[in-house]
Amino acid sequence: MNHAYILTLSCPDRTGIVHAVSGFLLERGGNIEEAAQYNDHGTGLFFMRVQFACDRLSHAELRAQLKLFAEPFAMDWQLHATAEPVKAVLMVSKEGHCLNDLLFRWKSGLLPLDIRAIISNHREFYQLAASYNVPFHHIPVTAATKAQAEARQYEIIETEGAELVVLARYMQVLSDDLCRKLAGRAINIHHSFLPSFKGAKPYYQAHDRGVKLIGATAHYVTADLDEGPIIEQDVARVDHSKTVEDLTAMGRDTESQVLARAVKWHSEHRVLLNGHKTVIFK
Incomplete structure (x- = not known):
């Protein structure tokens, strides 16, 4: 063989x-x-x-x-x-559409991953994790406990031998120290077409500007918020009649698809870092 x-x-x-x-x-x-x-x-x-x-x-x-x-x-x-799937840890907060999509694709054999754990600062998805037989770690994060929480998160990541960490709508900003430790092996999904509308509540920013396209961006995590090398992006067309809630609902599908493609390409070793950019052999 x-x-x-x-x-x-x-x-x-x-x-x-x-x-x-x-x-x-x-x-x-x-x-x-x-x-x-x-x-x-x-x-x-x-x-x-x-x-x-x-x-x-x-x-x-x-x-x-x-x-x-x-x-x-x-x-x-x-x-x-190629016979060895990439060991991964997924991180999530309160919105589970990207997490659910990744888990389904993984179990369907569409992603060459070995998902070892799910980490969350909320309890919402412990039953979802259990349904896929994936260990779930609830680690609350506050301003006062951020350092201790990240130390515990990193301990889990290292114990599981994770080669990839996916921030599947994990809504906490990682410290510079953790970003450096995860350099080149942490992917984030940002619910905007970067470099536009960085930071918090991008759909509100987009609605306020009356955009005609909303998008999502999967990128590697760096200490500079939403500035990491971009792996994949996509957009959906909208018009003046759409509310912020409409944009958010439409954006969820785009976010899930963009993140899934980025994770797939990374786990197939198709993404090479080129300074602040990426080279992707599809």
Whole structure:
């Protein structure tokens, strides 16, 4: 049986990188099944994602040999076994549409995740978590207890070995310290088409401005509120007759779909960070 892997890499651009990667895999009996690359002429960086099968070497042997191969290219690389789903922790507050959507897609086999826990600052969704047999952790957060609450949250994340944290409408602003600890592995859904209407109550802001499009943005979490690298966005058309409540109801579907796509691409290792931006190999 073939062992399938995904190799992602970025490095300074130069001639012969694709040839070198292909040759490296060929020499080790690797069969490339999917490949994509991108040259960012603005930054001079090269990005590549390769999905391949290889049963000649073990995962550990491949990693050891890749480390030596990558050094002359100054590559930032990762190797993932496709048979291993991404361990994830979901965080939520009082609105559960994104959480419910992710759980359903996961159980339906549409997301390559291993959801290890749900963390919430409210109790609303403990029964939903139980119906999916996912441990539920209720951790209240106040201004006075924020540091202790985040310490407990991070303890759960690390204990579960989470490679991904999804803020599925978790409505607390994470501290700079926790943002740094989760850099590159925490995805947030913002109910607005960023960079417009950042912060709290974006649908109220949008309604006040009389927008004709509302949207949602999935992005990586950074210490700068709603400024992280964007993974996915989508919009829905509205008109002057829509109330704030109408915009909020319409936006829920968009939020769920945008977040699900972002989580899927991340868990399939299709998203590579490029400074403040992302490269996505769909």
